[in-house]
Amino acid sequence: MSGHEADHPMSATPIILADGVTKRFGTNQVLTRVTLPVMERDVVCIVGPSGSGKTTLLRCFALLELPSEGRILMEGTPISTAEPDRAIKTAARAVRSEIGMVFQHFNLWPHMSVLENLIEAPLRVKKMPRDQAIAMAEKLLAKVDLADKRDAYPARLSGGQQQRVAIARALAMSPKVLLFDEATSALDPELRREVLIVMRQLALEGMTMLVVTHEMGFARHVGTRTVFMDRGEIVEEAPGAAFFDAPKTERAKRFLQQFEEE
Amino acid sequence: MFKYQFRWDTVWGSFDFLMSGLQMTLIVSAATLVLAMIGGLIIALLDMSRFRALRWIGVSIGEVVRNTPILVQLLWVYYVLPIVFGIRIEALVALIIGLALYQAAFISEVYRSGIQSVPKGHVEAAQVLGLSPLQSFRRIVLPQAIKMTLPPLASNFVQLIKFSSLGAVISVSEITRRGMELSATNFRPLETFTFIAVVYFLICWPLAMGIRFWERRLQNR
């Protein structure tokens, strides 16, 4: 229906793709045959009740968990399976830093200044010259409106500021896709906005994003696609606002009702 | 009923004699700490090894050391090692080795909990950004873990100052031994050992208080 589908016809290769991913922790099956492609410039928002497997799915994409069955592919190349062989491991190492992730609890490194947090990976992983890394970090800090916090330590920053630093840190590796796991859930309501503004700005600039969120406003207005998960399955999937205006399944309707009551 | 004529001059008269013992106490404690830190690292590495046999060795050393009295260990090192290896060990060397072995078993736990105190998320952030496991250990885990291990290591130093008094049993001339020697000649154990207890307290107490303050500051960060 909308313009974005025309941008990438069905034949295009997704930036990242979960291909029939099942995940079990012991006997607890958390994901069941999840297939989810994320196309270039997509902003896919994953919503769903607590415990439905959203974080686990994101962690599979981020290569922090191995799927029990199925595969993760990046631009058509398998980078993760239940028992990765040498080729897959090599492919994963090559593209690992192209998949960025923003965590619920920021996970900034407290013993490093904001600037050091940003340049660490470019210096060590990309072997970028130091002055170049610093110049880039300063540009990214300006972008998230924190140029003046360059030499501050994370503990001195508000939660909203810390999360914006974490976003800048992820951007410093120029990822092809950014994963967000409830990036605003740990924040006081008044601090959420500043983070959401940065996320929306990224989306407008064409960043490919996969966003687990409880912010229905963000999913409706910024997301290009909404994915509804329940009990480890993708129950419903719709472009942008369509999911909110006309949910098809009972489960989705019930889920959305909670937010109306709020 | 407690009519006792204090003769503190018997202690002051041997002040230098006792202080040279204190010097020995501090040297033994410092040398032992350094050795125990290295030993602790080895035990920790054995504990975390990928190989079962090595893990078993690490765990066994820890269990044996933690569940036998330190004095017995010391006597064992002093009297048994020479028999087994057919070499003579100086009492001082035996004291340092014995104490270091004992303390290493505890320090290995200090290292382990220091490493475990670093939140998993910090390592995952590094992993997602592409840092190798070694890079992330060196740059993210170690600097934070070291900060957490410094106060417990300082506490270990305080413990060693006290434990080194066991050297008296195998006649290492640290301050407690000097006190025993002095009281055998001046027949004034009350003054002598009171003085020595005060010396230990004046060194250990401020250190312990400082460490407690330091630990609280680390936790409140």
Ligand SMILES: Nc1ncnc2c1ncn2[C@@H]1O[C@H](COP(=O)(O)OP(=O)(O)OP(=O)(O)O)[C@@H](O)[C@H]1O
């Ligand atoms: N490492 C793990 N070991 C065992 N079980 C796990 C692990 N991680 C997640 N789970 C289980 O998997 C299920 C899904 O968890 P997950 O965190 O993916 O849900 P979620 O959709 O992100 O929920 P929330 O909205 O509360 O964040 C839960 O039942 C959880 O207990």
Ligand SMILES: [Mg+2]
């Ligand atoms: Mg979650």
